[in-house]
Amino acid sequence: MKLKPDTLRQLARVIVATRPDEIDCDEWLARVGRLAELERAGAPLPPDLTPVRQHIEVCPECVEEFKGLLLALEDDA
Amino acid sequence: MRTARDSRTNVDWLESLRSQGPRADAVYAELGRVLRRVLHRALAGRLHVSDAAVDDFVQEALIRIGANLDSFRGDCRFMTWAAAVAVRAALSALRRSHWRHVPMEEAQIDALPPTTEIGASLEASTDRNRTVQALYRVIERDLTERQRSALLAELAGVPQDVLVQRLDTNRNALYKLIHDARKALKAGLEADGFGVEDVRALFDT
Numbered sequence: 001m002k003l004k005p006d007t008l009r010q011l012a013r014v015i016v017a018t019r020p021d022e023i024d025c026d027e028w029l030a031r032v033g034r035l036a037e038l039e040r041a042g043a044p045l046p047p048d049l050t051p052v053r054q055h056i057e058v059c060p061e062c063v064e065e066f067k068g069l070l071l072a073l074e075d076d077a
Numbered sequence: 078m079r080t081a082r083d084s085r086t087n088v089d090w091l092e093s094l095r096s097q098g099p100r101a102d103a104v105y106a107e108l109g110r111v112l113r114r115v116l117h118r119a120l121a122g123r124l125h126v127s128d129a130a131v132d133d134f135v136q137e138a139l140i141r142i143g144a145n146l147d148s149f150r151g152d153c154r155f156m157t158w159a160a161a162v163a164v165r166a167a168l169s170a171l172r173r174s175h176w177r178h179v180p181m182e183e184a185q186i187d188a189l190p191p192t193t194e195i196g197a198s199l200e201a202s203t204d205r206n207r208t209v210q211a212l213y214r215v216i217e218r219d220l221t222e223r224q225r226s227a228l229l230a231e232l233a234g235v236p237q238d239v240l241v242q243r244l245d246t247n248r249n250a251l252y253k254l255i256h257d258a259r260k261a262l263k264a265g266l267e268a269d270g271f272g273v274e275d276v277r278a279l280f281d282t
Binding site: 003007008009010011012013014015016018020022024025026029030031032033034036037058059060061064065068069071072073074 | 115116118119120121148149150152153154157158160161162163164165167168172209212228229231232233234236237248249252253256259260262263266273276277279280
């Protein structure tokens, strides 16, 4: 088996980012609104949002959705 | 918290959406108009997303929002949460649509083609090469076939909706399957003497 260099790098990234306890995509969706608002405001993230931030380091679909959400919120400056 | 563009409080939104009759109809219509603008921004730059498609995404989002009002935690603006639901609805539909046109043999998660050789930048370092070989070893040794298929398929960009169908499971169970696979890889590498810094070196420049 051989993986493309980019795939290998992505796999390495998600292995490094893996934590014993993670939230799933449904819980992430319920909590991401607060993360998005705080990041847009440049505010520090409280510890309880760490799992929400970590989730987008390991879930390719949720990171795509997060980027879309940040774009969607741009008009609310 | 309100913004100039969102004149309703969270309580306003929830009470109105839970009401019946013309009041609820009017609020859903208002929400739909806002979500249409939201999705146009969120999907900006993507080719082949028609206004009609966005309208479909908005309708799907309204259904999901209405069915899941109890899951809104109230820790952000209601519109932010609604936007997140709408973005998920839209992107999920776009992914499913894309994969509908992918030939079956390309989408088979148990037959992902071996791709190009490891890049020169990775081969150049002996340490990195050892880590890469260890990673391949752990993938083969420590993952079940189901874990390996799911993880590699996700890395290949196969949408979760497609994987859920192919594996006859649900989205949260799929996440757990892949999470277990990642944990097994991390533990297997550590057992073989390759720590986080060795793995990090595979993607750090």
